[in-house]
Amino acid sequence: MAKQTTLELWVGLFGVAGLLALSMLAFKVANLGASDISQGYRVAARFDNIGQLKRRAPITLAGVRIGRVSDITIDDDFYAVVTLTISDKYDKLPLDTSASILTSGLLGQQYVALEPGAEEEYLKDGSELQVTQSALVLEKLISQFLYGKSETGN
């Protein structure tokens, strides 16, 4: 009987350790909970070009992450419509907040940076950002540079 109890104890410990490891992976490694994409309100932003922006890319304000990109589509006028899901904690963003697509580091992933405006009214679910700045596409910059150079007659 004593042997059976030790055995049960070991199996119990094994189960607890396995579940602990799994929850460590979930919460400590994958940071589940802090990055829940369904929490928050949705704001649309139209861009000419989004570059390499992807779904789940971070949205930052003053460098602090406040949400994630939840959807990217194209509208009838061929603008890219990016749906930003911003955490409910940050619900006091002015209506004329502007969005730009920036790159973290030289080769890093792209993210949406918000710049707060000065309006009295706040953004709410379903609003659209009026002022946006598209991603810089390196090839376009280079061709612009070459074109501009030949324009001035070298």
Place this chain on the structure above:
Amino acid sequence: MNPVRRLGRWTIARIARLGRASLFLYQILMRLWRLAPRPGLLIQQIYAVGVLTLLIILVSGLFIGMVLGLQGYNTLVDFGAESALGLLVAKSLTRELGPVVAALLFAGRAGSALTAEIGLMKATEQLAGIEMMAVDPLTRIVAPRFLAGIIALPLLAALFTAVGVLGGHLVGVGLLAVDAGVFWSQMQSGMDFYDDVLNGVIKSVVFGLVVSWIAVFEGYDCVPTSEGVSRATTRTVVNASLAILGLDFILTSLMFGEG
């Protein structure tokens, strides 16, 4: 004509064996619910395949994590991207190395033991004896071992991954002086629960099922001699390892194929 006939015989034998294995799996699955009133059988087997495999899993996980830390650092530092070390270690462990290496070790440590045990029971006619006593050997012997493997491997893989991340942390932060905050924050912002952790768990459940299935089938289907048991044990390790690696490719292309 002889070589062609031999090829045909070999093919038919293979397919027949696959059919027997599938029927065997179906029979086990149909008997799993009969374990419900007797959890003691299951607990004993989880101890045998899970707890006793724990040590090799933890030690290997630690070393794999530490090696990943060293190798990853040496590669990343050339690009000035050593801050991404935590992400590299965590992603490779949760997505690939955790489930796959844990399953390979499990096949070698627990799968071979399962096959040898069941094969020896068959060779010494214990299975026949049990059946004579009107006890179904599939319910009494095979089903608990099969289910224990499916339960134990995901837990082992999770432990492997967690210990591996800690090992990477040990080398990256302790030895190579990557900043601890950067290590964890890069990892947390780059990792996704569903894409990375959950898919890894799904993989290890599938591997657990396949390894246990192969192990109990090879044991049950072996030639009941000492040579037959030893061959069956070898086949378990070889077939299970091949199945793990092949399935891993299929699962990975299904899960991450779209980029």
